[in-house]
Amino acid sequence: MGFDGRDLPVIDPPTPLPPPFKLSADRWFFLALSLLSGTYVLLLLAMIGADFFYTTPGHLWRALGSPEIRYAIKLSLLSCSLTTLLSLWVAVPLGYLMSRRRFPGRALLDALLDIPIVLPPLVIGLSLLILFQTPPLRALERFFPVTYAIPSIILAQFMVACAFAVRTLRTTFDELNPRQEQVALTLGCNRSQAFWRVILPSARRGILSAATLAWARSLGEFGPILVFSGATRMKTEVLPTTVFLELSVGNLEAAVAVSLLMVGAAVGVLLLIRYCGRPDLTPPSPSLR
């Protein structure tokens, strides 16, 4: 029957429901998925397990006692922390601008910011090396040595870590409700006050995630450092350099021990990232009430 009371021809009659799927079909589907996923997880665990079983507490202790490795640990911790601070210093404003402002060339800048993520690490190192061969930067190096010195490590780590921090923070700012900022403006804030009082505190979890990601990326950075900073013991030696140097002289035990230290640091960082995103730290949806 139509809205006006006239009979309408039936053109789309209901069809009976198909017979329900057997439960076993679902079980096979999930079993296949689990098998495929399990292969990778197993390989991952086996890889870390192999490192653990290859080394002994004695190897680890000896590695920690070596002055070269202790220097590499100290330099890694220092350079990664400085790189993280520098990355946040740049990534917070850049992520916010990319998320909130529309300007000519934005799409191009967006693509440019991904270059350090997709570029082969060695190429980043080589590009930095060539950049510091240009006359203005060579002049700078007369007063402030960068290439093959500690600042080059921080710069090489920064080029990659910052790109990851920008990505993380841009997503964070994208997910923040822009209405909050608008309400802050109507309440009397200028843009800067709205940013400092409303946006930045709301983005704190994203900032912490970006910091931990930048730190972890810096810790594992090797290619650009090898090219731009060299691999000089007790000078430009960070933990990945130690693994490389120990391997190159056939000291597999020390290389594995240092690798395990890095695995431990990576797991620690991952746990911290997970902790930042814990449900009890994340605002629950109001609809759950």
Place this chain on the structure above:
Amino acid sequence: MITLHQVTLGAGSFVLRDVSLEIPAGSHTVLMGRTGSGKTTLLEGICGLRPVQSGTIRIGSVDVTRLPPGQRGIGFVPQDGALFDSLTVRQQLSFALDLRAWSAERQATRVQTLAAWLGLSPLLDRYPQGLSGGERQRVALGRALSFQPTVLCLDEPLSALDDDTRLEVCAILKEIRDRTGITLLHITHNRFEADRLADRILFLRDGHIEHLTPNS
């Protein structure tokens, strides 16, 4: 009184041209219209959140067309309340007062008054994540009213609420108008809500304002 004279403003490719209207001081004016008709764009223009391409907007005798949002004396309540995630209810209510450098005692007194009025006293130390939909909207209303604005702009403030909570917030809106004499401009899709609250209903159709009679 809010006066718009031949205001043109746009949002992306959408442009609202030469809109003129008058909203009497102390009235509760409801703005209706189909989705995409430009109601929110117009409200954002009045609040200063969207630049006006041409025309003038006056609040009372003051031309606010080029004034920043914070200097227009307009309280704004968006659809979802948009409470600040990192601030307690107390901090939300004193946010605008702190910006205006009110003394701590004066802020505390104002917060207590608003909280008692809007039934927020037991919630003052809670964060928005722990509030129900109705509580969130009451906090958003309190925050918008805290600095005693002359105009309150509401963008579908009741649309996400259940029926009981909607009636509760409707009663609060009526009380706000009766107690403060504030000018309310309120966007809604709900004719029942409009009839219940408004003394003027405007309908935005194809960029033109039509006047409807409440309760008709």
